Amino acid sequence: MFELRRLRLLHELALRGTLAAVADALSYSPSTISQQLAQLERDAGVPLLIPDGRRVRLTEHGVALAAHASRALELEEQIRGELESLQAGIAPVRVAVLQTAAQAILPVALTLLADREPRLRVEIAEVPPEDGLFELSAGGFDLVIAEQYPGHTRAHRAGLEREMLGSDPIRLALPPDDPAGGVAELRDRAWVMEPAGTAARQWAVQQCRAAGFEPDIRFEIADLTAQVRLIAAGRAVGVLPDLVWADLDPPVRLLDLPGDPAREIFTAARQSSMSRGGIRAVRTALRDAFDARSSAARPSTAG
Template sequence: MLELRRLRLLRELSIRGTIAEVADSLRYSPSSVSQQLSQLEAEAGVPLLRRTGRTLKLTAQAQLLVAHTETLLEAMEQAEADLAGTMSTVAGTVRLAVFQTAMLALMPPVLRELREKYPELRVEMSQQEPADALQETSSRSFDLVVAEQYSGHSAPHYASLDRRMLTHDPIRLALPARGAAGNEDFDRVTLLEHAATLPWVVEPDGAASRHWALQACRLAGFEPDLRYETADLQAHVELVQTGNAVAMLPDLVLRSNHSALRTVDLPGTPARTIFTAMRHSSTKSPGIQAVRNMLHAQPGMSDADDSVILATPKDFDTVD
């Protein structure tokens, strides 16, 4: 008889590639993972792994078991969701992955309302980069993800995940308030191309937002002076606010920092898309759906209409 716990380890190995990563993900020791996989191979009676250099490859028989394991895990999750649906209260634990802006701007009121409406529901939240969060939700490390994607830079798609658009978040050129920088070059900016000679702060190399900003500048006819680099968008706001740089920032970032920055609209009124995703097999889970529905019910969010745009915060000094 094959044991589901060991089958899941094999599935994790097919996703992550190394025993060390499987152990880290499931909080096992590498030796324990190796032992469990060896026992699974003995139970199956056929080779499941073959070593190629320093890496392990799954045999055709192992890949067959992985496919069946996915079906078994989906069935179990559906059974758990159906069982939870018979209860009179929404309870249990929901594991939520969010990116930084969503954690700051979207989640505080959602968590408060969930606590008030569903006191027996526990929400565990972790800040994760969207690409990682989507993979981890597909592999069942999280139950629900709030992710982002920029135009021309789609976040990874997983067949196991149900995606719903949450909102479009306009992106603008952010500058210090007039007179705050002590540099008239900042004050004279009313178009993107006027920022050609100013210092910029961007996210690290590889980030979709950085590549998108670079392309926007190049289309405007200049190569930006990328002087500061950080993944922390709160640091972007602080560097702009103090007159050290300009940046392209989404409205949610500005709203979450309560910043009195000046903004300039960009050509084509670009926006990033924010969406939620959960596994198809967990769509009947009352707890996960409660969290997702609360997110989509927030002011300015959308349940299905892609035309919804976040309003510009009133304290922004926006230049048309």
Template sequence: MLDLKRLRLLRELQIRGTIAAVAEAERYSPSSVSAQLALLEREAGVPLLRRAGRRVVLTAQAETLVGYADELIATMERAESALAASRTEVTGTVRVAVFQSAALALLPGTLRSLADRFPQVRVEMVQHEPESALHETWAGDFDVVVAEQYPGHATARYPGLVWRELMSDAIRLAVPSVWQDVSGLAGAADAPWVMEPPGAACRHWGEQACRLAGFEPDVRFETADLQAQIRLVESGNAVGLIPDLVWAGRDRTVRLVELPGNPRRTVFTAVRASGDERPAVVAVREALGVTAAGITGK
């Protein structure tokens, strides 16, 4: 009979690409992972791995097994959710991945609410960029991800993830408060810009917005830290495109200029469908929704 733990390691290898990455994710040594996969290969009676240079890749038979492993792991997660739902208390650990501005605006109120209503729920939070956090939630590293989607920029969809919108917020041009002559995006064409590093959805969206306004932004500063972006704008060193959520619970210290079409960003949660009904996960998503509604007034 095939061992489910070893099947999980084979699935991890398909997702992560190398034995070393699987070992790091599963907190094993690379030699232990290799040994377990060798045992699985003997159990299966067919070759599961083949050498490709210095790496190993999955054979066609291994890819078939991974498909069944996905189903088995999802079934186990649904079984665990059903057992948890049968208990009278909501308990358990929920691993949450969240991007910075959502962590600052949503997590404090969410955690207070959970502590009051569900004291046996333990939340472990990691600040993570949305693009990679969605993939890692699909892979099983997190139970809940709080992510974002910019207008006209579709976020990657992973099979088996269930999305739920939390809120939307306006995106505006932030300029130093003393810059009273800037009335639109084109007015900042000659200014130094701060944006997130290349590859981020908001960077791609921001550059496209500037190009539609007829100019290429002079991006002199790159940081994923929106607090650092705001400081650069406050101090008169840059302009930037800032979503409204960043101002939750703090004074607006820059001048905000409306953008053409009044674009809005969508903030959402995603969980694996197999764990969607686990009571602790339900409690976390509901608490996030209540906190978001308090911010937006909806």
């Protein structure tokens, strides 16, 4: 008989690739992971792992059992969802969020949930979309709020279901006294952008290249609040989404970009978890909170 907790470890290894990564994700020691997988091999009666340099890789049997483990974990989640439908709030909902969503959407959504589902426990972590979607597949989160920039479609992971929240306009952000009228006039300015490899960074660089220059990226900062402060202080320029303002008056000069670009904000959840009433309730509250935010006045832009 296979124990589900050991099957979960094999599933995690298939996703993450190394025992160390599995240990970090699950807060176990690598030796504990190795011992449990060794017992799983004995239970299976066939080799599941083979040394590969200083690492291990799955054998053909290991790959096959990992696929079965994935299905077993999905079935477990469906069962838990059915039980939760009989007793709302039986399990917490773990949500990975963008920084801007945490600032502009979550407070309203959590207030709505406190009225609608007072027994529901919601756990929040601020996680980049690239990491959040992976951890959602791995079972680390139940729901993710992610973004998608124009022309940069995120890869669709098997077993995940997306639901659009809405669009979030992106604008050029300049120091209050900067007279520039568009991106093309900013080739000699210092830029602040998110770290390399993020969709936001790729999109921002493309806007500069379309205007005929390579941006001078002097500041690489993931925290958008810090970006705003740098721009307001006159030390940089950048592009920022409207959600960053979260009902605050922008301390920078905003300019509309050609074509009025906007990023798409969406939630993602595992298809196997959709029977969970708690997840559905959180999704509904997030959608209502986003709609309320969208109906508010947009930040003023320079003429």
